[in-house]
Amino acid sequence: xESKFIELFKEVLEKEEQEMNLSDxxxxxxEWDSLAFxxxxxxxDEEYEIIIDTDEFKKIETVGExxxxxxxxxxx
Amino acid sequence: xxxxxxxxxKIQGFAACVPKNIESNENLELxxxxxxxxxxxxxxxxxxxxxxxxxxxxxxxxxxxxxEKLIEELNWDKSEIDCLIFVSQTGDYIFPATSCILQNxxxxxxxxxxxxxSLGCSGWIHGMATIAGLIQNGGFxxxxxxxxxxxxxxxxxxxxxxxxxxxxxxxxxxxxxxNGADGIKVHTSTDGKGHEAIIIPDGGFRNFYSKDSETYSVxxxxxxxxxxQTFMDGxxxxxxxxxxxxxxxxxxxKEYNINLDExxxxxxxxxxxxxxxxxxRKLKIPSEKVPYSLNEYGNTSCSSIPLTIxxxxxxxxKNEKLKIMTCAFGxxxxxxxxxxxxxxxxxxxxxxx
Numbered sequence: 001x002e003s004k005f006i007e008l009f010k011e012v013l014e015k016e017e018q019e020m021n022l023s024d025x026x027x028x029x030x031e032w033d034s035l036a037f038x039x040x041x042x043x044x045d046e047e048y049e050i051i052i053d054t055d056e057f058k059k060i061e062t063v064g065e066x067x068x069x070x071x072x073x074x075x076x
Numbered sequence: 077x078x079x080x081x082x083x084x085x086k087i088q089g090f091a092a093c094v095p096k097n098i099e100s101n102e103n104l105e106l107x108x109x110x111x112x113x114x115x116x117x118x119x120x121x122x123x124x125x126x127x128x129x130x131x132x133x134x135x136x137x138x139x140x141x142x143x144e145k146l147i148e149e150l151n152w153d154k155s156e157i158d159c160l161i162f163v164s165q166t167g168d169y170i171f172p173a174t175s176c177i178l179q180n181x182x183x184x185x186x187x188x189x190x191x192x193x194s195l196g197c198s199g200w201i202h203g204m205a206t207i208a209g210l211i212q213n214g215g216f217x218x219x220x221x222x223x224x225x226x227x228x229x230x231x232x233x234x235x236x237x238x239x240x241x242x243x244x245x246x247x248x249x250x251x252x253x254x255n256g257a258d259g260i261k262v263h264t265s266t267d268g269k270g271h272e273a274i275i276i277p278d279g280g281f282r283n284f285y286s287k288d289s290e291t292y293s294v295x296x297x298x299x300x301x302x303x304x305q306t307f308m309d310g311x312x313x314x315x316x317x318x319x320x321x322x323x324x325x326x327x328x329x330k331e332y333n334i335n336l337d338e339x340x341x342x343x344x345x346x347x348x349x350x351x352x353x354x355x356x357r358k359l360k361i362p363s364e365k366v367p368y369s370l371n372e373y374g375n376t377s378c379s380s381i382p383l384t385i386x387x388x389x390x391x392x393x394k395n396e397k398l399k400i401m402t403c404a405f406g407x408x409x410x411x412x413x414x415x416x417x418x419x420x421x422x423x424x425x426x427x428x429x
Contacts, residue, residue: 051319
């Protein structure tokens with residue numbers, strides 16, 4: 001689950017060649033912009049059938065927190 | 077879900093009009109440096125837009141030009157047009173209704189039923205459902221649906237989240253009572269909970285115009301706009317579009333046993349390429365069946381479905397029998413889909429004024 005998620009998130013951000021750690025604050029990535037944000041929303045919808053509202057998404061800071069949110073929603 | 081099958085009506089023609097004036101995104105400083113401009117065009121697909129900027133052309137003028145051309149090509153007697161519906165967020169006045177003004181300008185009879193509908197991107201779908209409902213019983217025989225917007229007049233030129241995406245257009249669709257025709261199959265939905273996702277906050281009667289309405293404020297992305305201009309929560313609208321549009325199309329197909337593999341063209345609201353591609357991928361439909369007009373005209377609000385048919389499919393709809401699935405989504409929030417089959421459609425080229 002974790003490695004698949006990291007792989008997908010890297011693909012969305014076009015960061016395939018780089019490290020991604022759970023503690024990373026993804027908004028600080030050079031690749032993070034409005035399009036990356038939309039691509040992330042689309043990836044979560046396509047891969048996990050999860051929709052995170054814009055307001056809720058704003059509260060999520062790290063890669064790990066995003067993964068936890070995905071896990072929490074999948075277990076509901 | 078709200079499904080309706082309006083029988084005994086036939087779409088007889090489409091016409092569309094845009095302003096001659098072109099605004100290119102390729103040299104738009106608002107978008108940033110040349111790399112940022114290239115990325116914007118690559119992801120949105122929007123290279124240029126036809127806009128009313130610097131002219132006195134308004135939505136009703138473009139709808140009028142479309143209607144005149146369509147009525148002429150159809151050879152319709154104007155006195156036989158029983159109803160006219162105008163769908164827009166950019167009518168001439170707060171009141172009277174623009175449909176009344178258009179009835180007079182077109183020289184239609186005083187017996188003509190007229191109605192304004194306030195909707196944006198989903199407007200053609202809801203307008204079609206309304207006019208089809210009026211005609212299907214045969215009381216009214218001929219109707220004309222005028223759909224358009226001058227969206228660029230509602231955008232801040234300092235707002236890169238909306239200004240470079242929109243173009244202006246006005247269209248006409250002709251509908252006639254034909255006993256035994258299969259008509260149109262429709263799905264419509266509304267979610268007013270999302271009404272703040274796309275909104276002009278001031279200038280209506282909830283927040284009347286005040287001197288503060290014209291004060292610009294800057295958002296976290298550096299976009300400047302005042303309260304008489306469109307605010308759009310891009311991420312919320314994106315999320316809404318990629319989830320609701322595929323469900324609407326699949327729901328309609330399921331309700332009426334429409335085999336999506338047999339549909340010839342999927343004409344979708346031209347929001348932007350990035351969003352459309354996500355919707356197309358979720359529906360698993362081949363991209364060659366999805367025409368795009370946004371590269372040339374941008375997002376033209378409620379005009380986008382008829383404008384895409386006129387600009388991209390006119391030869392086909394004139395000469396072939398086509399199965400067409402349409403879907404639109406936007407301000408309201410409001411969305412829906414229509415399925416129809418075309419035969420002998422009148423479809424003149426895009427008019428420029």
